[in-house]
Each structure stands twice: as C-alpha cells, then as structure tokens.
Amino acid sequence: MNNEKQIVQMRKVCKRFGKIKALDKIYLEICAGRIIGLLGANGAGKSTLLRHIIGLYLEDEGQCVTFGCKAGKLGPEELGRIGYVHQEGELLDWMTVRQLIRYVSAYYPNWNRELEEKYVEDYEISMKARVGSLSPGQRQRLAILLAIGFEPELLILDEPAAALDPVARAQFLDLLLQIIQAENRTIIISSHILSDVEKVIDHAVIMKEGHILLDCSFDELRERFCQVRISALGKELPAELPFENILHCKRSDGQAILTVQDCPRERLKEQAKSLDCWIEIETLPLEEIYKIVVS
Amino acid sequence: MSILTANLKHLYQRRGLWLVYVFLGFIVFVSIAGTLDKTPKRGECAILMMSMFFIGFLIATLPIDILAKPFAYCLPGHRKVPRKFIFSTGVAINLLASLIFLLYPVLYLYWPHRIAVICSAFFAGMTLYWLGVGSAFIFRNLTLWIPLLWFSIFGGRIFDLHIITERVIVEEPAVVILVGALSSLAAWFWLDNDGLARRYCARAWVGFLDIWNKNKLQKYKQARAATKPDKDKFKCHLKPSVESFFLDRMNKCDYYGPARHIWGRLYTSFGILLSKWLPALSVALVIVCVSAYFPPIGFFIFIMAGSMMAGGNIRSVYSSMLITVGRNERFITALTLAATSVVLITIPVIIIAALSVLLETIMPDIRLWGKTFTFEAINMRPFFVALLLIIPVISTFQLIFYRKPILGLVFFMFMFQLLFVSVIFWRKPLLTVIANPISIAGLIVLSWVLFLLVLRYVCMRRCLVGQG
Structure with a gap:
C-alpha cells in the first residue's frame, strides 16, 4: 500500500470523550482509488474516525493528515475534494430541494450538472419540495446527491443506506458502482448492512471499541477465511480432523462443516485427499467473516 | 418499587425539569420577598398559584411522553398510573404552594378565615393546574406555548392579574373552593379514560422540554409534513429575488476565499428574514x-x-x-x-x-x-x-x-x-x-x-x- 498515493494518514490517533476511549492508537493509511468498507458495531468508533479525516473532530494524540494537510487545518481547497454523507442528516430544511442544490453547488467549481440531473431523475427527487417535508429516505438521497455532485476525489459515506428502503438501497448501490468507475476516486463507506458493502468494497477495515482489528484487502480477507465441507467417501470421518486453524466445526453423519482461518486452499485439498474425503471450499460472506473477527 | 414511585422518579431524572425548579425557586423568592413589606393586596402571594398553570402543563408532559411510546401503560395495573402521577404531584405542589398565604399580611386575626383562604389558594392552584394539564393533553406541539409563558409573566404584572387573582382567592374562598373541587373531580374522571393509552400511542408529539431535542423535533416535523396537503409541502419560503441576490454575490467571489463563505452564511442566516x-x-x-x-x-x-x-x-x-x-x-x-x-x-x-x-x-x-x-x-x-x-x-x-x-x-x-x-x-x-x-x-x-x-x-x- 505504501507505494500508492496516500490521501489519508492516521498515526497513533487517540480520542477520548470523557472516560470513553473512542479511538485508541489508530494507524491507518488510505490510498487513492480504494473502496474501503469501515465495519464495526455501534460505538466501535467508525463515525469518530471518519470525522477525524475531515477535521470535524480533532485528535487528542497522534496526527491525522488528509490530502497532505493536517485534518484540523483543512481549507476550502482540500474540503472541495471531499464529499461527506453523514448520519445526522443535517440539511437546510426551509429551502426547497432546488434551492439547496443551487446553494451547495455554489461552493464547488466542478459541480456536475449532468450528474445532478441524472441523479434527480433516477431517484425521483422532487426539486420543488421543501427539504423539511422530505421523508428520511428522500433526505438521505438528497444528502448523497449533494456529496457526489462535485465528483469528489474522496467520498466518505457514514451509514449512507441506513434510511433507505430496499429498492432505494439497490439504486444507491448501482450508483455507487457507477461512481467507482471513475479512476482514482476513493470511497470510504461505513455501514451495518454488510451484504451491501461486500458488493462494492475492495478493502476492509474492521473496528471494535476504538481499535482497528483488521485492515486488509477484501480479497485477502476472503482468502483468509473459508468454509470447508468434508464428506467421507465410503468410510467414517476420523475423530480428529488434521486441519490447522479450525475456528468452528460442525459434524453430522459422515460430514463436517469447518470454518478455517489462514489455511491455503491447496493444502486443504491435499489433506482431504489423504483422508480419502470429498472437499468443497466456499468463501465466507462478509457478515460471517465480520462475526469471526470481532469475536 | 411501585409503578407510581418509578414514575415519580421522572421528577428528578428528567433534567429539563431542573430548569423549571430554578424558575420555581425564583417565583417563590419573589413571592416571599413581596410579602415581607406587610402591605396587603399586592398580589405577590398569587404569583406562585398562577404559575400552577405551567406546572400542570409541564407535569402532564411526563406521562404523555411515555403514553406516546408504543404499549406504554398497557400492562395490568399500569393504566391508572398517569392519573395517579398527575394527581399526587399536583396535590403535593399545590399544598406546599398554598402555604405562602400564611404570610398574607391581613390574615393574622381570624384562623378560620386564614384556613379558608389557604384552602381557596390550594383549589385556585388546582384549577389552574388542571387547565395546564388539559392544554398539554390537547396540543401536539407544546413548544409553541413558550411565548405565552413570557406574556403571562410580564403581561400578568402589567394588567395586575396577580392582584386580581389574589383578591378572588382571599375574598371569594367558597366559590374558588367549589370551582377547584369540581375541576379536580372532572379531571379525575377524564384521566380514568380507558382510551387514553390507545389515543396517545405513537402520537407525533413535542413536549415543552423537547425544544432542544433535534431528533424528536425532526420526527414531529416529518410526521406533520406527511399529513399536510401537497401545496404545503411545496410552499417556498425563500423569495427568488433574495436567493438570486445572495447567489450572485457568492458567485462573484473567489471559490476558496472567505468572502464566498461569508455571503453563503449570511444567505442561510438572513435569507428567510429578508424574504x-x-x-x-x-x-x-x-x-x-x-x-x-x-x-x-x-x-x-x-x-x-x-x-x-x-x-x-x-x-x-x-x-x-x-x-x-x-x-x-x-x-x-x-x-x-x-x-x-x-x-x-x-x-x-x-x-x-x-x-x-x-x-x-x-x-x-x-x-x-x-x-x-x-x-x-x-x-x-x-x-x-x-x-x-x-x-x-x-x-x-x-x-x-x-x-x-x-x-x-x-x-x-x-x-x-x-x-x-x-x-x-x-x-x-x-x-x-x-x-x-x-x-x-x-x-x-x-x-x-x-x-x-x-x-x-x-x-x-x-x-x-x-x-x-
């Protein structure tokens, strides 16, 4: 990762809220062009980490640098390269959708009107409606539009699909896949809906209680954890299976289902062959991997 | 712990009420200070009783807040808790408040008259308390009543409402006691209403102390917006000329300079006012x-x-x-x-x-x-x-x-x-x-x-x- 262009660098970042340690010695490097899934339970420190990147929070210790500038000192030029969809959903309620878009777009020299129109049409956002009268889902769509309208280099999505219904969520994922096509665009997406996230990310960061438990590419993550189904061919399975790093084992009638960590697939196949067993190796869904990592 | 005791805990657990206690302390101070000069009929004693309208208003918001949550007060033995809570709190507060009339300067001669006046003060307070409770149950957005609070404080003093109230309490104790007793009786039966929990269940509602609760205000606005006709949803509050004025100023400034941000902030702060x-x-x-x-x-x-x-x-x-x-x-x-x-x-x-x-x-x-x-x-x-x-x-x-x-x-x-x-x-x-x-x-x-x-x-x- 170090050879690539780093746009965010967090070194030993600590943050406390009273007695609660929200971030504890966080080291994180985010390279351009990555789609990063930031995963963790409520209170794991995901939003706190994201807010440090854009300078809304200031670190107690350590340093957070975004686009080569200390996050707390980010100016209009750097912020003009960052799009942010936040949990609070704060918008100017008294404006109409059209007025709000015009107001926000006035801050960005590279606002893309075509993208705006396409998005408004796809998402059926009423331009005449007052922002305050929008439903939570519509508000979220508008917030997403405002964050992507200027085609930011770094797009930070903090629980973007939380308020969307299944159809809108699917549309949002399609849109995200379109956005991803742009080269060198970096997206950090924090979400609880892991089934959605795994469709788009290429890098995963898993957090728990202010710590980063895991920071690796998604492919690597999928390689590391797998589910193995072993069936005995003719005879009984041995009482003790000779595989390494078994996290979980479930046996029934000459069959075993194992969850295995850090064991190369070729080796698994060889071992199964030596046992005269039929083996089927499956990649674990992100949700299962996440459960294993945090537990 | 009984259900009622658990509910009474709200009186100190709800931090918003601390503000009311400071305010109440101030009124008590003013009332006592006013009686110290021994000049009768100045109205200071009645200020505390008049504030019972807002006390009732605030006290009622606590059970309503719970009633508005799904399945609240539906368990056996819970149904009558709002009534018990409102009554016990009202009676206790009014009993204490009516003691202020012990300081009323001209009542030192006749004890029976003094007791009658204290009873009268108690029931006058209860009447106003029930008015407050009723208003809290009727209206959906209680924050709109805040201006009325200020008016009652200043308007009441200018129009001598406190003097009039005090005179009625002292001079017409029988009538005041009768009205107070009847209103209390009516409230007792009304709060026993079986449909209370059903009617307030999941009701979009903003209490007096929710003025700073952004999430609740947002939910209330959205619930209200959903029931409004389309013409209200699309009603624009910002005049196009005002919008153009500010956007033009913004667009004339450098994208990354402070001037653009200053115009932008002036727009969002004063745009509506100018419109x-x-x-x-x-x-x-x-x-x-x-x-x-x-x-x-x-x-x-x-x-x-x-x-x-x-x-x-x-x-x-x-x-x-x-x-x-x-x-x-x-x-x-x-x-x-x-x-x-x-x-x-x-x-x-x-x-x-x-x-x-x-x-x-x-x-x-x-x-x-x-x-x-x-x-x-x-x-x-x-x-x-x-x-x-x-x-x-x-x-x-x-x-x-x-x-x-x-x-x-x-x-x-x-x-x-x-x-x-x-x-x-x-x-x-x-x-x-x-x-x-x-x-x-x-x-x-x-x-x-x-x-x-x-x-x-x-x-x-x-x-x-x-x-x-």
Whole structure:
C-alpha cells in the first residue's frame, strides 16, 4: 500500500470523550482509488474516525493528515475534494430541494450538472419540495446527491443506506458502482448492512471499541477465511480432523462443516485427499467473516 | 418499587425539569420577598398559584411522553398510573404552594378565615393546574406555548392579574373552593379514560422540554409534513429575488476565499428574514406599539428576539453539513455573522424608535381594567446598549453549552436571579455602574472580547459535531 498515493494518514490517533476511549492508537493509511468498507458495531468508533479525516473532530494524540494537510487545518481547497454523507442528516430544511442544490453547488467549481440531473431523475427527487417535508429516505438521497455532485476525489459515506428502503438501497448501490468507475476516486463507506458493502468494497477495515482489528484487502480477507465441507467417501470421518486453524466445526453423519482461518486452499485439498474425503471450499460472506473477527 | 414511585422518579431524572425548579425557586423568592413589606393586596402571594398553570402543563408532559411510546401503560395495573402521577404531584405542589398565604399580611386575626383562604389558594392552584394539564393533553406541539409563558409573566404584572387573582382567592374562598373541587373531580374522571393509552400511542408529539431535542423535533416535523396537503409541502419560503441576490454575490467571489463563505452564511442566516420582510415589518409595528404603551414588555420582546436570532445564528458553527468551510472559515463567518446581527437588529431599533417619535403625537391613550396607558416615544439607548451586551453574551453561552443547552439556560437564569438579588441589596452601586458610560462601554468590550476568545477556541480546538 505504501507505494500508492496516500490521501489519508492516521498515526497513533487517540480520542477520548470523557472516560470513553473512542479511538485508541489508530494507524491507518488510505490510498487513492480504494473502496474501503469501515465495519464495526455501534460505538466501535467508525463515525469518530471518519470525522477525524475531515477535521470535524480533532485528535487528542497522534496526527491525522488528509490530502497532505493536517485534518484540523483543512481549507476550502482540500474540503472541495471531499464529499461527506453523514448520519445526522443535517440539511437546510426551509429551502426547497432546488434551492439547496443551487446553494451547495455554489461552493464547488466542478459541480456536475449532468450528474445532478441524472441523479434527480433516477431517484425521483422532487426539486420543488421543501427539504423539511422530505421523508428520511428522500433526505438521505438528497444528502448523497449533494456529496457526489462535485465528483469528489474522496467520498466518505457514514451509514449512507441506513434510511433507505430496499429498492432505494439497490439504486444507491448501482450508483455507487457507477461512481467507482471513475479512476482514482476513493470511497470510504461505513455501514451495518454488510451484504451491501461486500458488493462494492475492495478493502476492509474492521473496528471494535476504538481499535482497528483488521485492515486488509477484501480479497485477502476472503482468502483468509473459508468454509470447508468434508464428506467421507465410503468410510467414517476420523475423530480428529488434521486441519490447522479450525475456528468452528460442525459434524453430522459422515460430514463436517469447518470454518478455517489462514489455511491455503491447496493444502486443504491435499489433506482431504489423504483422508480419502470429498472437499468443497466456499468463501465466507462478509457478515460471517465480520462475526469471526470481532469475536 | 411501585409503578407510581418509578414514575415519580421522572421528577428528578428528567433534567429539563431542573430548569423549571430554578424558575420555581425564583417565583417563590419573589413571592416571599413581596410579602415581607406587610402591605396587603399586592398580589405577590398569587404569583406562585398562577404559575400552577405551567406546572400542570409541564407535569402532564411526563406521562404523555411515555403514553406516546408504543404499549406504554398497557400492562395490568399500569393504566391508572398517569392519573395517579398527575394527581399526587399536583396535590403535593399545590399544598406546599398554598402555604405562602400564611404570610398574607391581613390574615393574622381570624384562623378560620386564614384556613379558608389557604384552602381557596390550594383549589385556585388546582384549577389552574388542571387547565395546564388539559392544554398539554390537547396540543401536539407544546413548544409553541413558550411565548405565552413570557406574556403571562410580564403581561400578568402589567394588567395586575396577580392582584386580581389574589383578591378572588382571599375574598371569594367558597366559590374558588367549589370551582377547584369540581375541576379536580372532572379531571379525575377524564384521566380514568380507558382510551387514553390507545389515543396517545405513537402520537407525533413535542413536549415543552423537547425544544432542544433535534431528533424528536425532526420526527414531529416529518410526521406533520406527511399529513399536510401537497401545496404545503411545496410552499417556498425563500423569495427568488433574495436567493438570486445572495447567489450572485457568492458567485462573484473567489471559490476558496472567505468572502464566498461569508455571503453563503449570511444567505442561510438572513435569507428567510429578508424574504419575509412584510410580516417582519408588521411584527416591528406591533413591537413599536407594545414598546411605547408597555415599555417593559416591548423591551423584553426585543431583547428576546435579538438574543434568539443571534443565538440561533451562532449555532451554525457546529453544522455537520460539509461544504468547503474549514475551521478558519467557520471562525471568520461566525464573527461576521455576529457583527451583522448587531447591525441588522440596530436598524429596526432605530426605525422603531423613529416611528415611535412620529406616532407619539397621534396615538391615543388606552384604558384597560381601570389603568391608563400612554404612548411614549421609545428611548433607543437602553435597547442598543442591551443588545450590544446581550448578543455576545448569548452567543458565548450558545457556543459553550451547545450540547447541553438546558444547562446553559439554567446558568443564564441563575445569573439573572443573581442580578435580581443584587438589585435588591446593592441597588445604589449597581445604578452607579449602569449610569456610567465608561463602565457600560467596558462591559460591552469585555463581553465581545470574551465571545471572540470562546469562538476562536471552539472553531480551532473543539469537536464541531456529535458528542465531543
């Protein structure tokens, strides 16, 4: 990762809220062009980490640098390269959708009107409606539009699909896949809906209680954890299976289902062959991997 | 622990009520202080009883808050808890409050009469308490009643409502007791209503103490918006000419310079006010009349409006809507905004004062309840001085207590009470300070310097959203 262009660098970042340690010695490097899934339970420190990147929070210790500038000192030029969809959903309620878009777009020299129109049409956002009268889902769509309208280099999505219904969520994922096509665009997406996230990310960061438990590419993550189904061919399975790093084992009638960590697939196949067993190796869904990592 | 005891715990667990206790303490202080001069029929004893309307209003919001949650008070034995809670609290508070009439100066001769008056005070309090409880159950957005609270405090004093109430309590105890007993009986049966839990279940509702609860206000607005016809949803409050004016100014500035952000912030802060100039002018005219006929009310309305405007604007420092505004830009725009608020509030003050001078010769006297109110030209100086002082002070409070506004208000009220006590005990030295232009100028400069330092600290060092 170090050879690539780093746009965010967090070194030993600590943050406390009273007695609660929200971030504890966080080291994180985010390279351009990555789609990063930031995963963790409520209170794991995901939003706190994201807010440090854009300078809304200031670190107690350590340093957070975004686009080569200390996050707390980010100016209009750097912020003009960052799009942010936040949990609070704060918008100017008294404006109409059209007025709000015009107001926000006035801050960005590279606002893309075509993208705006396409998005408004796809998402059926009423331009005449007052922002305050929008439903939570519509508000979220508008917030997403405002964050992507200027085609930011770094797009930070903090629980973007939380308020969307299944159809809108699917549309949002399609849109995200379109956005991803742009080269060198970096997206950090924090979400609880892991089934959605795994469709788009290429890098995963898993957090728990202010710590980063895991920071690796998604492919690597999928390689590391797998589910193995072993069936005995003719005879009984041995009482003790000779595989390494078994996290979980479930046996029934000459069959075993194992969850295995850090064991190369070729080796698994060889071992199964030596046992005269039929083996089927499956990649674990992100949700299962996440459960294993945090537990 | 009984269900009722668990519910009574809300009286100290709900932090918003702490503000009410400070306020109540102030009223008790005023009432007792008023009786000390032994002059009968001044009305101070009745102030506490009159406040029972708002006490009832507030107390009722606690069970309503629970009723509005799904399946609340549906378990066996829970159904009658709201009634028990409201009744027991009302009776206890009114019993204590009615004891203030022991201090009533002319009642020391006849004990039976004294007891009758205390009973009368108790039932007068209960009647007003039930009015408050009923209002809380009827209306969906109780924050709209806040102006009424201020009016009752100042209007009540101007129109001598407290004196009238006290006279009725003392002179007509039988009638007051009868009305109080009947209203209590009616309330007892009404609160026993089986459908109470059903009717209030999941009801979109904003309580008196929810004024700072952003999430609840948002949910309430959305629930209201869903029931409104389309024409209301699409009603635009911002005039196109105002929008064009500000956007044109923004677009003429450098994208990354502070000027664009300053115009943007002025747009979001004053766009609506400038779009609604006609209603604003009408309000200004009403304020002229109120200020000229009833100077303390007008003064207070103006100071409140100015404070709310300045306080509301400064909260934009904590906006989580990410545009290209960095911490430095937040500082510059907030400072500009505070200065602009002074200018924008000063202009109407000057217009209002000038209008009052013009109208002084033609406006007639008003007679209300035997009192004559004369239209007097407004002296601009106290308004201006108060605003110059109040705007930085309120803004500083808003910045410091952004996440705990209730604490800010409690602190502010405490300071106000301290000032009130100081006026009683150190009237002369205080008047010397107020009358001295140098000391006033010093206070103004001090308040602005303090505001500047706090604003700088918040913008540069503090977390700008969430819990930090």
